[in-house]
Amino acid sequence: MxxxxxxxxxxxxxxxxxxxxxxxxxxxxxxxxxxxxxxGSRSVGGFRFDTGPSWYLMPxxxxxxxxxxxxxxxxxxxLRVLDPAYRVFYEGAPGAAAPAPLDVRADTDANLATFEQTETGAGRALTAYLGSAREAYDLALRHFLYTNFTSPLALASPAVLRRLPRLLPLLTRSLEDFVARRFADVRLRQVLGYPAVFLGSSPDRAPSLYHLMSALDLTGGVMYPQGGxxxxxxxxxxxxxxxxxxxxxxxxxxxxxxxxxxxxxxxxxxxxxxxxxxxxxxxxxxxxxxxxxxxxxxxxxxxxxxxxxxxxxxxxxxxESGPGAVLVLLGVRGGLPQLPHHSLFFTHDWHANFDAIFEGRVPNPASVYVCRPSATDPGVAPADHENLFVLVPVPADPGLGRGGADGSGSPQVEAIADAAVAQVARWADAPDLTERVVVRHTIGPGDFAEDLSAWRGGMLGxxxxxxxxxxxxxxxxxxxxxxxxxxxxxxxxxxxxxxxxxxxxxxxxxxxxxxxxxxxxxxxxxxxxxxxxxxxxxxxxxxxxxx
The missing domain is CATH 3.50.50.60 (FAD/NAD(P)-binding domain)
Known part of the structure; x- marks a missing residue:
């Protein structure tokens, strides 16, 4: 045809x-x-930036x-396996010092040990959690992802029916609740809850079935394709x-x-x-x-x-739209060994963070994601320079404006970018980061709406x-x-x-x-x-x- x-x-x-x-x-x-x-991709001043997805999961x-x-x-x-898969920086409770960053490794046993060191009994709890996540992931691949849902009887397989008593609660309970029943430390809860953001949701809005995502990032499943x-x-x-x-x-x-x-x-x-x-x-x-x-x-x-x-x-x-985003593409002079390929910067009160996003307000501070592909791929930046991709989740609202080169975007987009770069500099102990920026380009929800015809300017759907x-x-x-x-x-x-x-x-x-x-x-x-x-x-x- x-x-x-x-x-x-x-x-x-x-x-x-x-x-x-x-x-x-x-x-x-x-x-x-x-x-x-x-x-997409954008090349500026010898730097090549990916302007979208940066996690190679579900190989x-x-x-x-x-x-x-x-x-x-x-x-x-x-394909290169990333180790650490990512590093998590924490804001810390009000009036308290920020906890040390936590590395999620490519080795499952190393992650079990990290959880146990952070919270007594959490290593054993993570073993059971990952077992459940792997079962849910395998079930999804075999029965729920590759189907057009045109034949209801096709879903009534013995494998699905046998797991139905465990499957139904995973659909009716939130991921946040599912995690909280198993882990007390807020840092571990955030590591296990954040994958909801990859799905355009938040831990309290996403069904706990999506704990299956942890079968990927905590078991050596984060890779990077050279060339981006x-x-x-x-x-x-x-x-x-x-x-x-x-x-x-x-x-x-x-x-x-x-x-x-x-x-x-x-x-x-x-x-x-x-x-x-x-x-x-x-x-x-x-x-x-x-x-x-x-x-x-x-x-x-x-x-x-x-x-x-x-x-x-x-x-x-x-x-309900997933979140919008302000993207900040930075070319930086000198090294940034504090940042591995992937870094997550979590605010302490991330309920307020997510509520702000889905209620139409820009969170301050925000939980920010940073990718440094130059840690793995020398072709994305000139010699002795770093390539940084900073993602700030914001409301899906084209009214926040469009980005631009060297601070020429809308005032709101540039203010969000300034705050995020300053936050990364403080939390990652890179105080001179702003002074070392040689290339800067921002992308806002208005760009997603105008250039990609994205509903409400959302970054995901x-x-x-x-x-x-x-x-x-x-x-x-x-x-x-x-x-x-x-x-x-x-x-x-x-x-x-x-x-x-x-x-x-x-x-x-x-x-x-x-x-x-x-x-x-x-x-x-x-x-x-x-x-x-x-x-x-x-x-x-x-x-x-x-x-």
Whole structure:
């Protein structure tokens, strides 16, 4: 079939690659001049900044995706295990000295020992916690992530039914409560609760089923692809092109075109797109299938007429966005050994922190995330310099404004950035950090809204609360337009690069008529693929890339 894909983020690129490999005729349209979407990149003054995701988690999902394309993660990426996986800096209670930073290591036994040293009995409690997390993670991979929820009976497997007494409480209890019943020390609670932020939520809003995230970061699962996440995006774009997909950048889709079916449901069928090129010239593109792989709110409320919207504005008015963000990209002269690749800066009263974000106020101080990719990848900064990516969670509110170079962003965005950089300097004992900054660029919620068409300017998409998770999340097929599908963080299975890869596979399963709940079967390698793999391995050993 002829397939048109709207959006060139990781979900759109992955969908293009999978559908083209399955024999479809695929064109992808991206409004920006480059692909990547939220997983973008920016080069300034010899520094190369990833402007989006920076945690490589759920490696099994990446492995499976590459296998579906006849290759492997090993062939395509140079992955490094991070140790420490990350460092946590704490504010400390009012009037008290801040506790020493805590390192989460790549070794599970080391993390058990750290928990035990922090709180007597916490090592034993963490062993049980991680066992539960691994069971939940494995169950999710086999039964809840790779499904379109089109066949309820498919979910009623013996494995699911057998675990139902333990599974139901995980859906009705918050992650915060689940953690608090097992650990008393606030620092350990924060380490175990923070993964909710990766899901666009907070520990008191996310279901405790998401404690499964700890099966990843506390057991040696944090890696980094050399070249950064922009290299990951470029790799998937190249693979999509190798399969025959055509990628059009500077191509803004203005409408999904349809034809009436003379039936009540579906009311119409997709016939293609209208789009505008960089010169402002309008075009049409015929297609049998359209995949909206960008922001679902934008597609539904801007690209479809009202009577064909499965998710009209009224739907979004009742939904909860994940947080927005102010991003601060810093090029720094000299070293910063205080900061490993990933660092988290936790405020003591993070209830107030999260409440402020979800009630529309900027937290002060904020719990901040810092990535120093130059700790692992020398190619992201000039010699004797550091590359810092600072993320400040804020309300999803484009009214906070846009960022800019060298302090030229909106006053609110720049003030938030100033406070965050000063906070990192104090807590990490780098008092001269501000004076050593040679490159600075900020990105605000207004940029997410304008450049990425992000709903409410959010950095992630709809948060993973109970009624916005699994089968309760927006489905990935239009109820009113035959041949219109969705992929990306707005739809099932949800937020994050691995989830977006799965969402691409779910579109593939729809077109195949596959109602299974697990990953698609991996094709057996052909002799040609085996030869290419051997050639790639030989060339990588000599420093030459066959690609």
């Amino acid at each position: 002829r397939v048109a894909i709207v959006g060139g983020g990781i979900a759109g690129l992955a969908t293009a690659a999978l559908l083209a490999r399955d024999g479809h005729d695929v064109d992808l349209f991206e409004q920006q001049q480059g692909v990547g979407g939220r997983a 099994e999902v990446f492995d499976h995706f590459f296998q579906l394309l006849g290759t492997s993660s090993e062939e395509q990426l140079d 996440f922009s290299h990951l995006i470029a790799t998937i774009a190249r693979l999509a092109g190798d399969q025959g997909a055509r990628i059009h950048t500077g191509a803004t889709v203005t409408a999904v075109t349809t034809a009436d079916t003379a039936r009540r449901r579906p009311r119409a069928r997709a016939t293609g797109l209208r789009w505008r090129d960089a010169d402002g010239t309008e075009h049409t593109h015929a297609a049998d299938v359209v995949v909206g792989a960008g922001d679902l709110h934008h597609l539904e409320t801007r690209l479809l007429p009202r009577h064909l919207r499965t998710y009209p504005q009224e739907y979004w008015d009742r939904r 709809p948060g993973h609360t109970l009624r916005q998770s699994a089968m309760f999340r927006a489905r990935n097929r239009s109820s009113h337009v035959e041949g219109l599908y969705y992929a990306g963080s707005s739809t099932i299975p949800g937020i994050g690069l691995p989830m977006c890869l799965i969402s691409a596979e779910l579109v593939l399963k729809h077109l195949r008529g596959d109602t299974s709940t697990g990953p698609s079967p991996v094709p057996r390698p052909t002799a040609e693929v085996d030869h290419r793999r051997r050639r790639t391995r030989r060339s990588s050993q000599t420093g030459w890339s066959a690609s």
